[in-house]
Amino acid sequence: MQRSNVDITNLQIGFGGLKVLENLNLHVDASEFLVLLGPSGCGKSTLLNAIAGLIDVKGGEIRIGDRDVTWAEPKDRGIAMVFQSYALYPRMSVRKNLSFGLKVARTPQDEIDSRVGEAAKMLRLTELLDRRPSELSGGQRQRVAIGRALVRHAGVYLFDEPLSNLDAQLRAELRVEIKRLHARLGATMIYVTHDQIEALTLADRIAVMQGGVIQQLDTPKKIYREPANRFVASFVGSPAMNFIRGRIARDGGLAFIAGDARFDLNGYAFRTPPSDAPAVLGIRPEHIEVIGSDHPSAVPARVEMVEPMGADALIWCRLADGTAFSFRSDADAQARAGDTLALRFPAEAFSLFDDQSGQRL
Amino acid sequence: MRLSLTSRLSVISALLPALMVMLVVYIGATSWTAWMSLTNSRMLPNNNFVGFRQYELLLTNDRWLTSVHNVIIYGVLFVSLALLIGFLLAVAIDQRVRAEDTIRSIYLYPYAMSFVVTGLVWQWLLNPTLGIQHVLRSWGFAGATFDWIVRPETAIYCLVIAGVWQASGLVMAIMLAGLRGVDDEIWKAARVDGLPKWRVYISIVIPMMGASFATAAVLLSTAVVRLYDLSVSMTNGGPGIASEVPAKFVMDHLFERANIGLATAAATTMLITVIAVVAPYLYWRARKGEVR
Ligand SMILES: Nc1ncnc2c1ncn2[C@@H]1O[C@H](COP(=O)(O)OP(=O)(O)O)[C@@H](O)[C@H]1O
Ligand SMILES: [Mg+2]
Numbered sequence: 001m002q003r004s005n006v007d008i009t010n011l012q013i014g015f016g017g018l019k020v021l022e023n024l025n026l027h028v029d030a031s032e033f034l035v036l037l038g039p040s041g042c043g044k045s046t047l048l049n050a051i052a053g054l055i056d057v058k059g060g061e062i063r064i065g066d067r068d069v070t071w072a073e074p075k076d077r078g079i080a081m082v083f084q085s086y087a088l089y090p091r092m093s094v095r096k097n098l099s100f101g102l103k104v105a106r107t108p109q110d111e112i113d114s115r116v117g118e119a120a121k122m123l124r125l126t127e128l129l130d131r132r133p134s135e136l137s138g139g140q141r142q143r144v145a146i147g148r149a150l151v152r153h154a155g156v157y158l159f160d161e162p163l164s165n166l167d168a169q170l171r172a173e174l175r176v177e178i179k180r181l182h183a184r185l186g187a188t189m190i191y192v193t194h195d196q197i198e199a200l201t202l203a204d205r206i207a208v209m210q211g212g213v214i215q216q217l218d219t220p221k222k223i224y225r226e227p228a229n230r231f232v233a234s235f236v237g238s239p240a241m242n243f244i245r246g247r248i249a250r251d252g253g254l255a256f257i258a259g260d261a262r263f264d265l266n267g268y269a270f271r272t273p274p275s276d277a278p279a280v281l282g283i284r285p286e287h288i289e290v291i292g293s294d295h296p297s298a299v300p301a302r303v304e305m306v307e308p309m310g311a312d313a314l315i316w317c318r319l320a321d322g323t324a325f326s327f328r329s330d331a332d333a334q335a336r337a338g339d340t341l342a343l344r345f346p347a348e349a350f351s352l353f354d355d356q357s358g359q360r361l
Numbered sequence: 362m363r364l365s366l367t368s369r370l371s372v373i374s375a376l377l378p379a380l381m382v383m384l385v386v387y388i389g390a391t392s393w394t395a396w397m398s399l400t401n402s403r404m405l406p407n408n409n410f411v412g413f414r415q416y417e418l419l420l421t422n423d424r425w426l427t428s429v430h431n432v433i434i435y436g437v438l439f440v441s442l443a444l445l446i447g448f449l450l451a452v453a454i455d456q457r458v459r460a461e462d463t464i465r466s467i468y469l470y471p472y473a474m475s476f477v478v479t480g481l482v483w484q485w486l487l488n489p490t491l492g493i494q495h496v497l498r499s500w501g502f503a504g505a506t507f508d509w510i511v512r513p514e515t516a517i518y519c520l521v522i523a524g525v526w527q528a529s530g531l532v533m534a535i536m537l538a539g540l541r542g543v544d545d546e547i548w549k550a551a552r553v554d555g556l557p558k559w560r561v562y563i564s565i566v567i568p569m570m571g572a573s574f575a576t577a578a579v580l581l582s583t584a585v586v587r588l589y590d591l592s593v594s595m596t597n598g599g600p601g602i603a604s605e606v607p608a609k610f611v612m613d614h615l616f617e618r619a620n621i622g623l624a625t626a627a628a629t630t631m632l633i634t635v636i637a638v639v640a641p642y643l644y645w646r647a648r649k650g651e652v653r
Contacts, residue, residue, distance in 0.1 A: 054549050075555030087546035091568035100564070101554030148550070 003030040003188050004065030004078055004155030006051060011060035013046055020046045021212045024060070028156075028190060033182050036192045037199040038209035039235070044192040047209075048158050051190065052081050065155050075105075077156075080149035084161040086141045088133040094120075094144050095129040098151050112151075119150040122181070139170040146178070150185075159191040163198065175201060196236045200224065208232045226351065230358035233282045233351055239314055241351070242288075242325035244281045248274050248352070248361075256281050256352070259321025264297045267347040270361055278355035285314060287349035288327035290335075293342035301325075303339045317341065391632070398626035404619035415626035425627060428605040431517045435606070436585040438521045439528070443581050444574065446525060447532025452562060454533070455540045465537070468530040476527070480594030483523035484510070487595075513603035516596050520604060523591055528584065532577045539573030540566065586635055607631050 006028040013021040020043045028034045036044045049055045051062060053074040062070045069077045088097050098116045107115075120126045123143045133141055142162055149157055159178075163171045179202055182189055193199055199206050200220045207217045208231075216228040227233035233241050246258030248265070254274060256263040263281060265274070291298055301317040304324070308331060315335050316326045327343070335341060352361040401411045419425050450468055454461055471479065486492040487510040497505035509515035543566055551561045567574075589608035592598055598605040607627060614624035 049549070052549075052553060054552060073555075074553045079553065081550070081553045083546040083550060085544055085546045087544060087550040089547065089551075089565045091565070101556065104554070104556050104560060148554075152554075 002065065002078070002153075002155045003186060005030045005032075006156055006188065006190065007061075007063040007066075008047075008051070009061045009063075011047070011050060011062065012058040013043075013050055013055065014058055019212070021050075024212070024214065026207065026214065026217070028188060030188055031186045033189045033191065033202060033204045035199040035203035035206045036190065036209055037196060037206050037235070038194065040194055042209045043212040044194075044209055045160055046212075048081075048160050048190065048192050051077075051156070052079055052158055053077050078154050079156045079158055080152040080154035081158040082142075082145050082149050082160070082162045084164050086133070086145045086165075088141060088144055088148070090133050093130050093132060094125060094136070094147075097133070097144055098129075098147050101148070102151060115151040115153065116147075119147040122150065122184075123147045123177075138166050139174060142166065142174060143177075146181070150181075154187075156188045156190065159189065161192055161194070163193075164195070171198075178202065196238065200236070208235060210235075226360070227282070228360050230280065230282070230353045233353070237284055239285050239326060239328075241282045241284050242327075244283075244319070244323050244325065245278070245355070246281060247278045248276060250274065250276055256350075258319060258323060261299050261319050261321065263299065263345050263347070263350075265347050265350070265352075268350050268352065270352075272361060274361065279361060280353045280355055280358075282351035282353060283325075283345055283349055285326045286328045287346060288325075289344045289346075290329065290333075290341055291344045295342065295344065297344060298342035299345060301341055301343055303335050303337055303341060305337055306333075306335055317343075394625045394632075395629050397621055398629045400622055402621035402625075404621070406621055411622075415622045416630070418623060419626050419630065422623075424602050424605055425607075425610055427602050428607045428610045431604060432585065432588060432606050434517055435521055435524070435588060436582070438518070439524045439585060440578060440581045442521065442525045443528045443532050444577060446529040447577065448536045450529060450533040451536035451540055454537055465534070468533050470530065471527045472531045474527065476590035477594045479523050479527045480591045483519065483526070484595045487519050487522075510596065511600060513600050516600060516604040520588070520591050520595060520606075523595060524584070524588070528581060531580065535573050535577045535580075536570070539570040543569060586631065 006026070008024060008026040011021055011024040011026075012019070024047065026047075036047060038044050046055065050057055051064075053069065053072060057070060060070070061068060064077055064079065074081075089100065092100060095116060098119060099112050102112045102115065116129075117126075120129055123146060125140075125143055125147055128136060128140060128144070133144065136144065142165075145162070162178075163174055166174065175198055178191075182202075191198075191202060200223075203220050205217060206220055206223050208215045208223060210231050216223060216232045218226075218228075223232060223236055227236065227241075230243070234243070244256075244258050244261075244263075246256050246261075246263075249255055249257050254265040254268075256265055256279065258281070293300070299319070301319055303315060303317050305316040307314040307316065307326075311331060312328050313331050313333055314326050315329050315333065316324065318324050329335065353359065354361055397406055398415055399410055399412060400407055401409050401414070454464060454468075458464065474482075487507070489495065489506075489508040489511060492507075494505055494507040497507070510519045547565065548561065551565060556564075587608060588606045589612065592604055592606045592609050596604040598609055608631075611624045611628045611631070614620040614627065618624075
């Protein structure tokens with residue numbers, strides 16, 4: 001099986017007067033699992049359809065496996081695609097769904113049989129081969145759709161929100177199955193989703209998109225730990241990152257000041273040299289801890305609500321200046337609404353953003 | 362749902378007129394027709410029971426046999442051609458053409474005309490001394506001949522042409538709705554699979570449009586059974602009796618030829634034929650649990 005890399009340079013796409021993608025660049029390595037993550041309407045499907053050749057581009061170049069395919073038909077690009085609505089051929093059996101494309105392409109029958117058999121085995125479809133799509137559950141239908149992509153032995157597999165129509169449990173199961181498939185085939189996969197959990201669990205690298213622009217392209221870990229701007233920070237992670245408005249002060253040791261609260265910035269890796277300026281401090285709920293009130297860097301906060309979440313609890317608090325935030329604590333924490341806690345905000349876990357541009361500092 | 366006595370009474374009284382119409386007009390008139398066909402009524406109804414005498418006469422009546430023969434030819438050709446042309450028109454429009462709304466209205470326009478008008482228009486068009494043949498000859502095609510309407514063996518096909526022209530627009534509208542119901546992603550999947558467009562229509566889209574084809578076929582079939590005005594206005598059954606149809610046979614014998622017995626026997630025969638065709642179909646649909 002060939003594994004193709006994908007190179008997109010200066011891609012421009014618009015519908016009528018509406019510019020959806022402008023000068024977009026993206027490189028995907030062979031065998032990589034790349035996830036395009038973003039809110040709906042940000043142009044993920046548009047980008048994926050352009051790679052597949054299903055929409056015309058206004059400008060730029062798309063190369064798959066080092067071949068310029070900008071104007072090639074979808075079938076000649078060495079790609080296969082899985083759709084959100086499954087898009088199975090409804091009146092054909094599962095077997096026919098898998099084999100029809102190969103048959104029309106005049107693939108020899110024994111080759112068709114062996115590819116269909118192999119894909120069916122990999123996706124546990126062997127028992128279902130003679131059923132119609134209407135006789136299958138949602139999860140089974142999506143496995144058939146994946147099977148129809150696999151038999152093409154493509155260099156790149158494209159997935160457009162393949163799990164969005166499934167319920168939570170099936171989604172988790174199929175997610176694992178897709179990850180296993182990638183490990184087993186080592187194929188290049190580009191996967192579109194608006195679900196950040198899916199992105200974090202599946203991806204080798206994530207491209208976070210907003211408004212047709214890739215905001216950050218990095219490993220899941222980096223995206224989670226060091227978001228490049230406020231959009232990425234707020235879009236990735238659940239429960240969401242806390243944001244505290246304030247300013248950076250350099251008098252008497254580097255610190256972030258929000259009202260009366262003072263957060264020590266010793267240990268924060270600035271990208272640009274810090275200056276006294278308004279900024280936004282981001283910190284994820286799991287990084288805030290309760291400490292003794294006599295600790296020098298303790299910040300006091302009043303508990304407003306405790307939200308038990310099974311394994312742990314989310315505790316909602318307010319700083320003295322009224323800023324609301326939440327943090328994770330173990331499930332049998334003693335905190336009650338109305339209590340005042342002393343909390344530690346570790347500088348290593350901060351993400352500081354420019355107040356104006358929202359870029360990471 | 363449980364209703365109080367008064368509200369139940371008001372429901373019943375609201376439905377009563379419709380129920381009465383149903384009982385009197387449909388069941389009553391149908392039974393009366395069936396009974397008349399067993400009498401020897403001529404101009405006025407009477408109750409002289411003659412058994413199946415009228416049916417025996419019917420089966421030896423040349424005009425009736427021609428009518429049945431004609432309606433079969435018309436039915437098969439009209440339904441299949443209207444389905445085919447209507448589907449092709451819908452496919453043409455589905456290619457995202459410009460001015461789609463205008464084109465759709467133009468196609469639908471013939472359906473807004475009554476059969477009488479349609480018949481008259483096509484009678485002129487097909488008339489050798491006035492219509493298409495005349496125009497072709499005046500353009501210099503001296504040998505051009507299009508005189509189907511005045512030849513007994515071909516007159517019925519003229520009814521088919523007019524009927525198809527009138528009904529194709531409606532079929533197109535039904536088919537277009539069906540085509541628009543095909544998920545865009547299926548088309549994309551087919552493109553990725555490398556299927557040519559015609560192949561997608563034949564192997565994937567048409568099999569998905571069973572409901573549209575059934576709806577259109579049922580509508581067209583009822584038009585076949587009712588076929589009357591077109592024959593009257595285009596050919597008046599002629600030349601001779603060459604384009605007679607069963608409904609016209611019934612009407613003529615009821616009102617012009619004063620033969621109520623024979624007319625009602627013909628009408629009853631038509632009813633039984635329709636039931637014989639429709640009942641198994643309805644049964645099959647009910648078995649499939651698809652009755653909507
Ligand atoms: N066929 C189309 N015609 C016009 N606008 C479109 C079309 N497809 C997508 N768009 C617009 O392009 C933008 C991006 O759409 P899309 O790529 O589908 O977003 P996503 O997949 O991220 O939800 C949206 O604003 C959408 O309205
Ligand atoms: Mg989308």
